[in-house]
Amino acid sequence: MTTARLTLDARFPIGAVRRRLFGGFVEHLGRHVYDGIYEPGHPEADEQGFRRDVLELVRELGVSMIRYPGGNFVSGFRWEDSVGPRDERPRRLDLAWHSTETNEVGLHEFSDWLDKAGSELMLAVNLGTRGTLEAIDLLEYSNLPAGTALSQRRIDNGREAPFDVRVWCLGNEMDGPWQLGHRSAEDYGKLAAQTAKGMRQLDPSIELVVCGSSGAQMPTFGEWERVVLTHTYDDVDMISCHAYYQEHDGDIDSFLASSVDTDRFIEAVVATADHVGAVRGSAKKIDISFDEWNVWYIDRVASEKPTALDDWPVAPRLLEDVYSAVDAVVFGSLMISLIAHANRVASASLAQLVNVIAPIMTEPGGPAWRQTTFFPFSITSRLARGEALRVQVEAPTVDTAKHGTVPTVDAVATHDAETGEAAVFLVHRGRDEPVEVTIDVSGLGEVELVETHLLHDDDPYASNTLEDRERVGTSPLEDARIADGILHVTLPPIAWAALALRRTV
Numbered sequence: 001m002t003t004a005r006l007t008l009d010a011r012f013p014i015g016a017v018r019r020r021l022f023g024g025f026v027e028h029l030g031r032h033v034y035d036g037i038y039e040p041g042h043p044e045a046d047e048q049g050f051r052r053d054v055l056e057l058v059r060e061l062g063v064s065m066i067r068y069p070g071g072n073f074v075s076g077f078r079w080e081d082s083v084g085p086r087d088e089r090p091r092r093l094d095l096a097w098h099s100t101e102t103n104e105v106g107l108h109e110f111s112d113w114l115d116k117a118g119s120e121l122m123l124a125v126n127l128g129t130r131g132t133l134e135a136i137d138l139l140e141y142s143n144l145p146a147g148t149a150l151s152q153r154r155i156d157n158g159r160e161a162p163f164d165v166r167v168w169c170l171g172n173e174m175d176g177p178w179q180l181g182h183r184s185a186e187d188y189g190k191l192a193a194q195t196a197k198g199m200r201q202l203d204p205s206i207e208l209v210v211c212g213s214s215g216a217q218m219p220t221f222g223e224w225e226r227v228v229l230t231h232t233y234d235d236v237d238m239i240s241c242h243a244y245y246q247e248h249d250g251d252i253d254s255f256l257a258s259s260v261d262t263d264r265f266i267e268a269v270v271a272t273a274d275h276v277g278a279v280r281g282s283a284k285k286i287d288i289s290f291d292e293w294n295v296w297y298i299d300r301v302a303s304e305k306p307t308a309l310d311d312w313p314v315a316p317r318l319l320e321d322v323y324s325a326v327d328a329v330v331f332g333s334l335m336i337s338l339i340a341h342a343n344r345v346a347s348a349s350l351a352q353l354v355n356v357i358a359p360i361m362t363e364p365g366g367p368a369w370r371q372t373t374f375f376p377f378s379i380t381s382r383l384a385r386g387e388a389l390r391v392q393v394e395a396p397t398v399d400t401a402k403h404g405t406v407p408t409v410d411a412v413a414t415h416d417a418e419t420g421e422a423a424v425f426l427v428h429r430g431r432d433e434p435v436e437v438t439i440d441v442s443g444l445g446e447v448e449l450v451e452t453h454l455l456h457d458d459d460p461y462a463s464n465t466l467e468d469r470e471r472v473g474t475s476p477l478e479d480a481r482i483a484d485g486i487l488h489v490t491l492p493p494i495a496w497a498a499l500a501l502r503r504t505v
């Protein structure tokens with residue numbers, strides 16, 4: 001048994017935990033939309049063809065804002081294809097995923113689905129193969145109440161009230177050579193600034209996200225952010241971060257320490273943004289939209305797309321990763337990192353939601369179920385309220401090949417001063433023995449334990465599958481107790497946990 005000592009105090013807040021931190025991402029990719037959220041022939045389908053069982057799980061997951069419709073998909077997308085009478089919508093090649101897009105589900109249908117899911121729409125415009133005018137057109141179609149050709153077209157298409165989309169992404173991963181219309185930081189920065197200015201001329205109240213690097217491992221990382229922000233600083237509110245992690249060659253220690261990389265990534269982007277602000281003498285701060293994050297086994301066969309000239313399937317099985325208990329532990333630690341940077345991470349989108357590197361899986365004509373990663377997301381999204389609190393951690397360390405020497409325990413807390421509710425989120429990266437954790441919570445006043453959740457499996461590679469849909473879940477932490485302002489809890493190796501507390505006096 002090892003030991004760890006944690007201290008937190010309501011007087012040391014990091015920043016408000018904004019609901020948009022618990023966002024998601026739906027891309028037209030594989031079986032995400034078709035045979036995922038939408039399956040008209042399914043026994044659970046509603047009058048619009050949306051699966052009720054999937055909607056119920058999405059609501060349970062607690063996803064605030066959902067980024068749409070891509071991803072790489074958006075860089076070849078003509079938004080006009082996806083509105084208007086369905087039987088007149090064209091079938092198109094989706095070059096990003098070598099698939100056929102039928103456009104059966106488009107902006108109007110997706111917005112209806114979001115209303116049912118209780119989530120907000122975040123739209124991405126195509127700055128890969130299209131430009132400023134098409135982006136402004138989409139904004140006019142979406143947000144202008146009435147009185148022009150495009151707003152009238154929306155009304156004629158059945159939607160009287162504007163969609164009133166608040167947050168817009170200026171393209172997707174424009175630094176990536178795989179991206180249709182990929183360009184240099186200079187060229188993208190100019191295009192993004194021009195597009196942002198135009199969109200704001202139409203609707204000054206929208207929030208804009210400019211593309212950061214598609215990962216901290218990109219050769220242009222850092223310089224890309226500096227150049228792009230130099231062009232766009234006054235015109236945007238956020239810069240995007242994307243990060244995916246996987247276990248490489250059995251190096252589980254590095255994988256378990258992935259969130260250390262997320263911490264460094266966020267801090268590097270914040271430093272770069274603040275540098276650009278300082279050079280400009282600007283008091284404005286650019287926040288982060290961490291709009292793609294997850295565990296993704298990108299090298300596995302599940303992520304291979306078709307290549308043949310005559311093979312452009314509709315809704316192929318792509319990126320259908322099956323997540324294990326250890327994946328969920330890492331996933332939970334990524335959420336800890338996002339909350340621990342709540343002062344600058346204004347918004348985040350789990351990539352993705354259904355079937356495609358997703359917490360929710362479905363089978364056509366069959367059931368829908370929760371992957372292991374579902375649990376840390378739904379629990380954190382439900383319990384994290386108020387302000388994020390810094391947690392001081394004293395814990396043993398582990399040497400990792402990729403991230404250096406890291407503590408075996410990481411944690412963050414949240415506290416809602418109004419309701420007196422608090423929560424502590426913990427990860428134990430140690431692999432060999434349990435850790436006895438003591439958490440000094442006296443800085444929260446008199447509190448009691450309300451609920452506890454442990455995600456751990458004696459087989460770290462256990463997962464939930466079609467055949468065994470509830471193999472991995474969470475269980476209460478039976479030994480958790482508070483005595484004299486100290487919370488005591490024991491975590492097994494490779495574990496994620498959440499503890500909810502409430503003020504008693």
Ligand code: AHR
Nearest residue numbers: 027071072073172173351
């Ligand atoms: O989420 C899958 C893909 O990952 C997205 O389409 C792209 O933006 C990223 O590279």
